[in-house]
Structure formats: structure tokens, C-alpha cells
Amino acid sequence: MQKLIHLDKLRMDFPILEKKIHGKLLNYLDSSATSLTPKPVLDKVNEYYNEYNANIHRALHSMGEKATEEYEEAHRKVAQFINAKMYEVIFTKNATESLNLLAYSLTKKLKKGDE
Numbered sequence: 001m002q003k004l005i006h007l008d009k010l011r012m013d014f015p016i017l018e019k020k021i022h023g024k025l026l027n028y029l030d031s032s033a034t035s036l037t038p039k040p041v042l043d044k045v046n047e048y049y050n051e052y053n054a055n056i057h058r059a060l061h062s063m064g065e066k067a068t069e070e071y072e073e074a075h076r077k078v079a080q081f082i083n084a085k086m087y088e089v090i091f092t093k094n095a096t097e098s099l100n101l102l103a104y105s106l107t108k109k110l111k112k113g114d115e
Helices: 007-011 039-051 062-081 095-107
Strands: none
Touching: 039 062
């Protein structure tokens, strides 16, 4: 059975939601344009830039190795979270790039008359 998360607990993961506008807590409803970033992600990004900012899968120094390890761990966690194999998961910079990649790959498979 899936565990329910209380809304107030969920809001705590998003620091921007502590902001008040006209005396009321922010309710962000523009996720299709820009999604909010949870605090654990912000913390990890800061850790990366402060401690091991390097290219993954290319740099041979210790910071590059650490960056690669962290990237691979994130890849494993995402695959596990969505019940996929790692080779089935790719990271892109945003939803637009993902959708364009998907659309382009489908053009290689579709034939005239496909819907």
C-alpha cells in the first residue's frame, strides 16, 4: 500500500512555497512552464558545484570520478523509482528536449498511414 504524504510535509521540500504573497502562502500552478525544485535537489546541486564540479564519464581526476559516481547513483535511483532498467532511462536538460528526442525517434519507426 502506498504511503500518503501530508500536504504540509510535502510543501517543506520546496523552500519557495514558504513565500507569502498578499499575506497568503504561495500556491504555484505554473509547473508546465517551470517546475519547482525540491530542497534535497537544491542541496545536491550546491554540493556538486561546491565539492566536485567536473565532467562525468570523461574527467580522470578525483572530482571527475566523484561526479561520475554521483551521476550513476542518481541514474540508478531514478530507474528504480520508475521500475525501469538503467538503459531505459536517459537524462535530458528539459521536457522540451525529451519530447523532441521522442518525436524524432518515432519518425524513424512510423510509416505513411500510421496514426
